[in-house]
Amino acid sequence: MKIDTRSTCFIYGCWDLFFSMLYLFIFMVLMPSYHPTTRFLTLFFPAVLGAGGLYLAVQGPRARQVGLGLAILFLTICLLVLAALSYTIGMFNGIYGPLGTGISVISAILMAMTVFLVGIWPVFQLRAFWPVKRES
Structure with a gap:
């Protein structure tokens, strides 16, 4: 499987991965939450963005x-x-x-x-x- 590094999907996928890591760092280190509901929400959104970014980067169907x-x-x-x-x-x-x-x-x-x-x-x-x- 060949990945085209100049494609729109790859570029935006890499940026989505970067932003998911940034959001994860902010939510885990700078603004930690200890309530289970807010902890789930603050970890769910970077996880969704990271999974989607990875899917974009590998250019799945x-x-x-x-x-x-x-x-x-x-x-x-x-x-x-x-x-x-x-x-x-x-x-x-x-x-x-x-x-x-x-x-x-x-x-x-x-x-x-x-x-x-x-x-x-x-x-x-x-x-x-x-x-x-x-x-x-």
Whole structure:
């Protein structure tokens, strides 16, 4: 089996593997969680991204659909995190006075970081794997 290292699937697969290792390092070392549910979720998403990235890198059958599915999954995760953070901003700003204002500012900063860390790469991957209708 020959792997084409210049193909879109291989390049995006390697980047997905890199990001899965980065997310795994962040979730295990920098922000460890000890509650079973959050521990499962913080380990599940890097595992899914790593498995999909490996599948893309070895260019298995239907690899483009896997890449498209990964991009849609992580864009959905990004939107859910942004929704939770915006809920946090509204809740804390309205209830806790000056402390809530500070928490709201921190949540707004986290929203910007979420877009940069989780939201931008899936947009590029979605664009790369989106089916294009070719004119003949």
